Amino acid sequence: MRIERFIQTWGTVIVVDVAAPALDEDVLNLAIDKVAHFFHHVDDLFSTYKESSQVSRLRRGEIDLVDCHEDVQHIWQLCSEAKELTLGAFDPWAAIGGFDPSGIVKGWAAHCAADLLVSDGAVHVLINAAGDLVLRGGDLGDDGVVRPWPVGISDPDEVDQIVKSFAVIDGAVATSGDYERGEHIRDPRNGMAALGAKSVTVVGPDGGLADALATAVMVDGIDAQRWVVREELREYSFYVINRHEGNAWLYGPNKGY
Numbered sequence: 001m002r003i004e005r006f007i008q009t010w011g012t013v014i015v016v017d018v019a020a021p022a023l024d025e026d027v028l029n030l031a032i033d034k035v036a037h038f039f040h041h042v043d044d045l046f047s048t049y050k051e052s053s054q055v056s057r058l059r060r061g062e063i064d065l066v067d068c069h070e071d072v073q074h075i076w077q078l079c080s081e082a083k084e085l086t087l088g089a090f091d092p093w094a095a096i097g098g099f100d101p102s103g104i105v106k107g108w109a110a111h112c113a114a115d116l117l118v119s120d121g122a123v124h125v126l127i128n129a130a131g132d133l134v135l136r137g138g139d140l141g142d143d144g145v146v147r148p149w150p151v152g153i154s155d156p157d158e159v160d161q162i163v164k165s166f167a168v169i170d171g172a173v174a175t176s177g178d179y180e181r182g183e184h185i186r187d188p189r190n191g192m193a194a195l196g197a198k199s200v201t202v203v204g205p206d207g208g209l210a211d212a213l214a215t216a217v218m219v220d221g222i223d224a225q226r227w228v229v230r231e232e233l234r235e236y237s238f239y240v241i242n243r244h245e246g247n248a249w250l251y252g253p254n255k256g257y
Contacts, residue, residue, distance in 0.1 A: 001025055002124075002140070005032050009039045010047070010106065012130040018117055019124035019140045031120035035113045042109045045069055048100055059098035075101050075108065075208075082212035087227050089216035094188030103185075107174050107211025110134040114207075133173040134207045153239060156199040163248070164201070164239050166256040172207035176200050176214040177241070185218045196221025198243040203254045204236035213238070222249065 002019040016035060020028055045068075047053045054072050057063045065076060079101050082090045092101045110127045114134040117125050125136035126149060138146040148167035155161040156177045166173065176185065177199030185194040200217040202210040213233070217224040217240055228238050228251050237252025250256070 001028050003028050003032060005036075007036045007039055009036075009043050010129075011049070014039060014110075014130070015126070015128040016113070016117075017126040017128075018122045020122045021140075022123075023121050027121070031117055031122060034120070035116055038113055038116060039109060042071070042105065045072055046075070046101060046105045048097070048102065055099065055101065059100070075105060078108065078208055079104055079212070082209060082216070085209075085227065085230060085232060086213065086216035086220070086224075088188065089219040089224065089227075090212045091188035094191075095186070096191070103215040104208050104212040106130070107132040107134075107172060107206075108208030111172060111207030131175045132207060132211055133168075134171075135168050135173070136170055138169045151203075153199070153201050156241065163241070164256050166201075166203050166237075166239075166254055168203060168254075171203060171205050172210040174202045174207070174210035174214040176211075176218050185215055187219050189219075194219045195243055196223065197240050198246070199241040201239040202236055203239075203252070203256075204233075210236065225249075225251070228252070 001023055004017045007014045007016060016032055018028060045053055046055045048056055050056060054068045058068060065073060079092045082104060093099050106129050110129040110132050111134050114125045114127050114136050118136055123137045124140045127134045135149045139149045140146050148169045151166045151168055151173050152162040153164040155163045187194050196219050197217055200214045202214045204210045213236060217238060237254035239250050241248045
């Protein structure tokens with residue numbers, strides 16, 4: 001059984017593609033319903049566009065971190081770790097208005113959702129959360145053969161042109177760049193639009209950290225080579241298109257094709 005569903009939340013549409021040969025349609029739909037509920041829960045906690053969200057209330061000083069849901073406290077800790085790993089290039093506390101974990105939440109939530117589906121019996125999972133992919137179990141083809149998920153990276157200037165591809169069985173792929181949204185990431189050190197890179201793709205085991213790393217490389221560009229070599233990031237691969245020269249650099253174990 002294979003089901004593809006589109007879930008509207010976070011101001012975008014999340015694609016959930018799940019295959020589980022041993023499960024019937026009702027059971028698989030119930031598992032996806034649980035994921036949809038989780039996504040809405042995440043939006044209620046973390047959206048900076050909702051005045052009632054816990055993050056919005058935290059930013060306004062109405063509540064303290066200890067008053068927040070355990071997921072908010074967990075994300076706070078993940079953000080702290082990502083800030084340290086990236087030497088401050090990822091810093092949600094520097095956002096205008098205060099703590100804004102948007103640069104990590106989407107990837108983290110997609111990762112959690114994939115784990116939920118697998119725990120409910122799904123074998124082959126793809127979650128596409130607008131630039132953040134989490135993949136499990138490879139892609140089950142119509143011929144019954146399981147192959148790696150093919151992930152193509154678009155040219156930020158010509159989105160129909162694929163400039164790099166990766167094959168992933170289990171893991172996360174986070175892409176950040178100008179694309180249609182324009183310059184949407186700020187340098188936490190000066191508050192200006194990030195000018196380090198034009199497009200960044202990170203491939204690795206953890207969706208939340210991959211999301212944060214992609215944001216950080218957008219800020220640092222080639223200067224990110226100071227920290228992408230850290231031992232803690234040995235399982236992560238980076239494909240970066242430089243902003244001004246237009247050339248690219250690649251670092252990490254997954255060289256793509």
